[in-house]
Amino acid sequence: VIPGWFSEISPMWPGEAHSLKIEKILFQGKSDYQNVMVFQSATYGKVLVLDGVIQLTERDECAYQEMITHLPLCSIPNPKKVLVIGGGDGGVLREVARYASVEKIDICEIDKMVVDVSKQFFPDVAIGYDDPRVTLHVGDGVAFLKAVPAGTYDAVIVDSSDPIGPAKELFEKPFFQTVANALRPGGVVCTQAESIWLHMDIIEDIVENCREVFKGSVNYAWTTVPTYPSGVIGFMLCSTEGPAVDFKHPVNSIDASKRPLKFYNSEIHTAAFCLPSFAKKVIDAK
Numbered sequence: 397v398i399p400g401w402f403s404e405i406s407p408m409w410p411g412e413a414h415s416l417k418i419e420k421i422l423f424q425g426k427s428d429y430q431n432v433m434v435f436q437s438a439t440y441g442k443v444l445v446l447d448g449v450i451q452l453t454e455r456d457e458c459a460y461q462e463m464i465t466h467l468p469l470c471s472i473p474n475p476k477k478v479l480v481i482g483g484g485d486g487g488v489l490r491e492v493a494r495y496a497s498v499e500k501i502d503i504c505e506i507d508k509m510v511v512d513v514s515k516q517f518f519p520d521v522a523i524g525y526d527d528p529r530v531t532l533h534v535g536d537g538v539a540f541l542k543a544v545p546a547g548t549y550d551a552v553i554v555d556s557s558d559p560i561g562p563a564k565e566l567f568e569k570p571f572f573q574t575v576a577n578a579l580r581p582g583g584v585v586c587t588q589a590e591s592i593w594l595h596m597d598i599i600e601d602i603v604e605n606c607r608e609v610f611k612g613s614v615n616y617a618w619t620t621v622p623t624y625p626s627g628v629i630g631f632m633l634c635s636t637e638g639p640a641v642d643f644k645h646p647v648n649s650i651d652a653s654k655r656p657l658k659f660y661n662s663e664i665h666t667a668a669f670c671l672p673s674f675a676k677k678v679i680d681a682k
């Protein structure tokens with residue numbers, strides 16, 4: 397560990413650790429679920445860290461939040477009811493709020509401290525909470541989904557931390573079953589699905605489970621996020637049985653008149669589904 401630097405050390409990426417130079421630590425706290433830290437970095441703006449793992453930086457959060465939101469929501473016409481699991485920083489809400497067709501946005505985040513800290517230190521991200529269509533539920537996403545009546549949502553976005561800690565169950569088959577139940581026929585889900593460089597074993601399990609649970613289409617997409625481990629992160633995109641969803645060809649474009657998009661466009665949407673051969677081989681075989 398280098399003094400004055402933050403190093404992201406975890407058993408989920410053994411033998412490597414990305415580091416950022418710290419200018420100033422702005423917040424350190426312990427919630428009921430995890431350690432919460434915010435620091436000012438030398439090159440990526442402010443950084444939110446949970447249990448030693450980077451959740452977002454001001455500089456590259458656009459890549460993650462825009463992709464995890466617009467990959468699913470641009471793939472179906474007129475999304476109306478959207479559920480976000482995790483994502484307490486509000487960035488996904490900010491992106492969902494761009495859709496005029498959306499009537500209701502529910503978010504279920506387990507940790508109130510993440511919400512409060514984001515509102516205090518990341519106003520450009522937490523601005524998502526200002527939209528009147530948003531309802532915040534503080535609680536476990538697993539329990540929340542169990543109570544959702546069948547067919548409620550057009551889209552579910554699972555913006556979850558890694559499967560060590562409170563997000564563990566969000567990567568398991570029973571959870572995917574509750575997501576499928578909560579979606580209308582032909583509804584879509586997009587879940588944070590880790591890195592093709594580090595986690596092919598986890599991805600293989602997710603794909604296998606999703607193929608069993610989601611009877612529409614099941615696809616893996618990925619993007620670059622320099623401050624996430626290995627610099628890339630992926631998403632599992634699935635639809636339930638019903639009107640067919642072709643994730644690779646977006647049906648919506650986005651109103652960027654009030655707030656420009658920094659990362660997403662229709663070309664990168666389609667490109668996100670092109671996989672390197674080593675990943676394609678494993679994912680297609682499942």
Ligand code: AAT
Pocket residue numbers: 446449450451452481482483484485487488504505506507510535536537538555556557558561562563564566588624625
């Ligand atoms: N948009 C920022 C990126 C994240 S945040 C993940 C969020 O999921 C955190 O706020 C965490 O508190 C919340 N969370 C974890 N478990 C649950 C749960 N069971 N129910 C509801 N919310 C939960 C993801 C960063 C990915 C990092 C990749 N290395």
